[in-house]
Amino acid sequence: MITSFFEVCREFPVAVLCGCLLAVTCGCFGVFVLMRRLGFISIALSECSACGIAAASLYGFSPLAGATAMTLLAVCALSTDWERLRIPRDSILGTVFVFASALSVLLVSRSGMGLLEVKALLYGDLLLASKHDLMQISLIHLPLLGLLLLCLRSLLFAFMDSAGARVAGISVRVLELAFFVALGMLISSAAKTAGSLLVFCYLVVPPATGLLLSRRLWAVMLLTVFCGVTATLIGLTASYHWDLAGNQCIIIVACVLLGVLPSIKALVVRMFH
Amino acid sequence: MEQGCNIIECRDLALAYGQDTILEHVDLDIRPGGLLPFVGANGAGKSTLFKALLGLLPPKNGEIRRLWGKACPGYVPQQQHIDPIFPVTVRSIVAMGLYPECGFLRLLSKEQAERLDATLSHFGLAEHQGKTFAELSGGLRQKTLIARAVIGNAPIIFLDEPVAGLDAASEEAVLELLIDLCRHQGKTILIAHHRLEDLSRLSPQVCLVGHGKAEVLPSETAYGRLRGGMA
Numbered sequence: 001m002i003t004s005f006f007e008v009c010r011e012f013p014v015a016v017l018c019g020c021l022l023a024v025t026c027g028c029f030g031v032f033v034l035m036r037r038l039g040f041i042s043i044a045l046s047e048c049s050a051c052g053i054a055a056a057s058l059y060g061f062s063p064l065a066g067a068t069a070m071t072l073l074a075v076c077a078l079s080t081d082w083e084r085l086r087i088p089r090d091s092i093l094g095t096v097f098v099f100a101s102a103l104s105v106l107l108v109s110r111s112g113m114g115l116l117e118v119k120a121l122l123y124g125d126l127l128l129a130s131k132h133d134l135m136q137i138s139l140i141h142l143p144l145l146g147l148l149l150l151c152l153r154s155l156l157f158a159f160m161d162s163a164g165a166r167v168a169g170i171s172v173r174v175l176e177l178a179f180f181v182a183l184g185m186l187i188s189s190a191a192k193t194a195g196s197l198l199v200f201c202y203l204v205v206p207p208a209t210g211l212l213l214s215r216r217l218w219a220v221m222l223l224t225v226f227c228g229v230t231a232t233l234i235g236l237t238a239s240y241h242w243d244l245a246g247n248q249c250i251i252i253v254a255c256v257l258l259g260v261l262p263s264i265k266a267l268v269v270r271m272f273h
Numbered sequence: 274m275e276q277g278c279n280i281i282e283c284r285d286l287a288l289a290y291g292q293d294t295i296l297e298h299v300d301l302d303i304r305p306g307g308l309l310p311f312v313g314a315n316g317a318g319k320s321t322l323f324k325a326l327l328g329l330l331p332p333k334n335g336e337i338r339r340l341w342g343k344a345c346p347g348y349v350p351q352q353q354h355i356d357p358i359f360p361v362t363v364r365s366i367v368a369m370g371l372y373p374e375c376g377f378l379r380l381l382s383k384e385q386a387e388r389l390d391a392t393l394s395h396f397g398l399a400e401h402q403g404k405t406f407a408e409l410s411g412g413l414r415q416k417t418l419i420a421r422a423v424i425g426n427a428p429i430i431f432l433d434e435p436v437a438g439l440d441a442a443s444e445e446a447v448l449e450l451l452i453d454l455c456r457h458q459g460k461t462i463l464i465a466h467h468r469l470e471d472l473s474r475l476s477p478q479v480c481l482v483g484h485g486k487a488e489v490l491p492s493e494t495a496y497g498r499l500r501g502g503m504a
Contacts, residue, residue, distance in 0.1 A: 166328075169372075215407070216405075
């Protein structure tokens with residue numbers, strides 16, 4: 001297994017780097033998504049991104065442009081204050097998700113692609129990541145991560161107590177919109193390479209593990225990154241070793257970590273107290 | 274009441290959510306340096322009036338003059354509005370009260386960090402500063418939010434139902450804290466609450482909110498009206 005790990009690093013360095021980068025950036029954003037109790041927005045935006053890629057393949061323009069346009073359109077729609085219209089936000093997220101899923105299938109069915117091409121297009125495969133993909137993701141994700149870290153304290157205040165933050169002079173609406181636009185850009189640039197399911201996993205599963213393991217924000221973020229990167233490395237190694245699908249292996253490992261690490265923590269706490 | 278001595282003045286104020294008018298024809302003059310309870314039944318419009326006074330809700334009609342200067346007011350929301358899922362310590366929550374005077378990164382200077390330590394000690398929170406909001410009792414949560422509102426040296430503090438859900442001892446501790454802030458630090462303290470009995474001893478006047486109106490009355494008069502079912 002250890003030999004397989006080194007072989008994966010040697011044979012698929014771009015996939016390993018891409019996966020680790022996505023685990024870091026999506027994980028940090030995911031912590032805020034979960035704290036805002038909007039985990040489902042990640043899958044809705046991922047699906048919109050896949051829909052944009054499908055539209056791009058049919059009409060012959062850049063997949064990144066298609067994914068970004070569709071995702072930002074969804075962000076604008078979701079930024080409406082739906083709760084004032086007495087509609088739960090979850091129902092809107094669900095509607096966006098099923099609409100984007102159905103439209104993706106309709107668009108690719110018109111493009112004349114084969115099943116494998118469609119699957120690769122909509123669900124991506126990290127192992128197929130190219131240097132261009134890595135460059136593209138780095139150029140988009142690293143500045144977004146930097147912005148998130150710069151606005152971390154204001155964003156935390158705005159998400160935790162929006163009225164209190166507004167009284168303190170923080171532009172909560174602008175900050176929230178900027179966060180969700182950044183999230184949309186993050187997802188749309190990652191979905192083509194990693195696939196919507198893996199991006200959703202990075203945004204939800206490692207942050208949930210981090211939140212279960214610690215009650216300190218910085219520790220939560222570091223643990224999230226640790227779990228995401230560990231799941232990527234173990235998942236890719238397992239995929240190489242047993243000839244399995246890479247993305248799905250990463251997702252399974254991330255979910256296993258979510259189930260196992262909090263139990264280990266509880267056991268350790270019990271032993272030392 | 275003489276104009277120019279007040280910290281808040283409202284003239285012919287009307288507040289609404291969409292087509293639903295909550296309060297109208299409200300004229301208020303609030304003097305600085307006292308404690309004024311806003312009393313009324315649940316849903317009477319106390320929180321709505323607070324939102325408008327804080328600038329969070331634009332008036333449908335009329336005018337609000339906020340005369341406390343450039344400083345941000347202190348605000349203590351109802352504690353159930355703070356989601357305990359957030360992994361933030363008591364120290365970080367109280368530090369948020371200093372954000373209006375911090376730079377873009379919201380990093381504290383040495384003087385601000387010292388002020389934070391002093392505030393945590395003053396409110397008896399020093400030993401709890403490493404705990405998260407979820408790990409605190411109701412009384413300590415309320416103290417944390419009051420400390421956050423006070424640390425920025427705000428001249429006026431709005432508290433929305435600060436003793437709701439607290440046991441008698443915690444309620445007493447919180448009210449003592451507010452009286453101390455009012456008497457020794459000269460703060461103007463506005464409290465929204467749904468029971469007059471708890472607060473009438475704190476102030477000779479109350480603002481009675483109900484039936485679409487809000488008016489400042491002597492406590493005795495307000496109590497009489499409440500017993501008569503007029504608010």
